[in-house]
Amino acid sequence: MRDMLDIQKLLVPDLLDSMKKRYTVLQHILVSGVVGRRTLAASIGSTERVLRGEVEFLKEQGLLQIDASGMRITEDGRLLLEQIEPLVKDLFGLTDWEERIRSRFGLKQVVIVPGDSEASPHTKKELGRAGASVMRKLVKEEEVIAVTGGSTMAEVANQLNATASMKSCWFVPARGGLGESVDLQANTIAATMAKKAGGRYRLLHVPDHLNDEAYQSLLQDDHITEVFHFIRKARMVVHGMGDAMVMARRRKVDPETTASLQREGALAEAFGYYFDRSGRILHKMPTVGLRIEDIHDMDTVIGIAGGRGKGEAILAVLRYGHEDVLVTDEAAAAEIVQLLSS
The missing domain is CATH 1.10.10.10 (Winged helix-like DNA-binding domain superfamily/Winged helix DNA-binding domain)
Structure with missing residues (x-):
């Protein structure tokens, strides 16, 4: 062909x-x-x-x-x-990029959709559709699926539809809320996915960013602890990837920590962890939700992110080395390929 x-x-x-x-x-x-x-x-x-x-x-x-x-x-x-x-x-030249990124990081699959999701709402919808398609193909019956928040994940939820396997699944938020638009909260996205897929869901009604005292206090609550342990049963996590400084502002990280992240070269954020160019973890947020060791034990880790400005952040998370599937767009993939070449 x-x-x-x-x-x-x-x-x-x-x-x-x-x-x-x-x-x-x-x-x-x-x-x-x-x-x-x-x-x-x-x-x-x-x-x-x-x-x-x-x-x-x-x-x-x-x-x-x-x-x-x-x-x-x-x-x-x-x-x-x-x-x-x-x-x-092949016409868009995306197949070669998919294989290059997949083989470079030992991923099971890379899916690249045409366009730039930062510039085109339609490309973001297509990114969501591709992410939903990957979920449908890889999900197992009676699985617990943890999801993060954000606009791209909201599109994944909107594009999901019922399959026989998903009807027996539970959808849970990977972390607490960011205090942003309720439509973009992990709780809302988990609930939307469950409704679209015909499955069930559990919610985590706590803020994402906690000080140590508040964190320890919440762990004394039986209901919170029970939901927390249920979330940790997840065998699939579907998450977004963001620019470190943008996410630090969204999470209202204190000025001292933000300055430290900048000094150390933080480029990416995923599930509350901040990564540098080499994929090294620089900082983690104290929160009730999935921990990095939970991610390591997952059967399937699916990262979904796109946009011209996300290439470097996505690359940093890939270098951390625990993704199984990447779903991205042409603009981010072009930046990733260029960075790998240089």
Whole structure:
């Protein structure tokens, strides 16, 4: 297939360009559910006039349905996207990047979606869809699944749907709350995932950042302790990855600790731990939730993050060496590959 693609790129590049455009249109409609032509044109950087021709062609092929509410993908369109995904990744050059990152860090799987999730809400939705797909494939029956908070994880939750395996699973927050928008809290995301998947959930009603005195006090509460031990039964954790300084601000880390993190070269944060360029842990937050030793014992650790500014942070977490699967986007992958090359 790769040889044929190379020949087509040389002889009929216009055909491949058309294929990319039509794939992009279908993919955006898939993650949007229902979308109008004007909104779609703005999302993919096209004009309504140019888009009209592509939409009519896709409708004639039975891949799109158009009504008063907008455009939606048909089941044939959905199946086509699944079938041509490997081919499209070759067209975008993402397959080589996936294998390079996977082999470099000994991961079980790397999934890269086209685009930049920092710049495009549709790419972030596609990142969520890819993350949800990985979860569905790897989950085992009656598993406890721990999840972190954040906007990317919220998209994963929104894109999840029920499978036979997931209906018997428990979804739990990996850590306490950050005090940010309730929609982005780990508790909310765990509950949403459970509802979407037809499973069950447990919640952890404590703040994420605690001083030692408060931490020890909470551990005296029987209910908190019981939930804490239940969370530690998780065999799969699905987590985001963030820039260290951004996360320090979100977590309201005290100025002295923040200054120390900067001096020591903190680049990344994941599940409350701060990492430097080499993947060394610089600082951990005292909290009721998963500990790093719990992560080490997990059957499956899935990291999901994207955006042009996240490449260095993702790379730092990968160098820590306990990820099994990475789901990211083209923009972050490009930065990771460039950093590995240099």
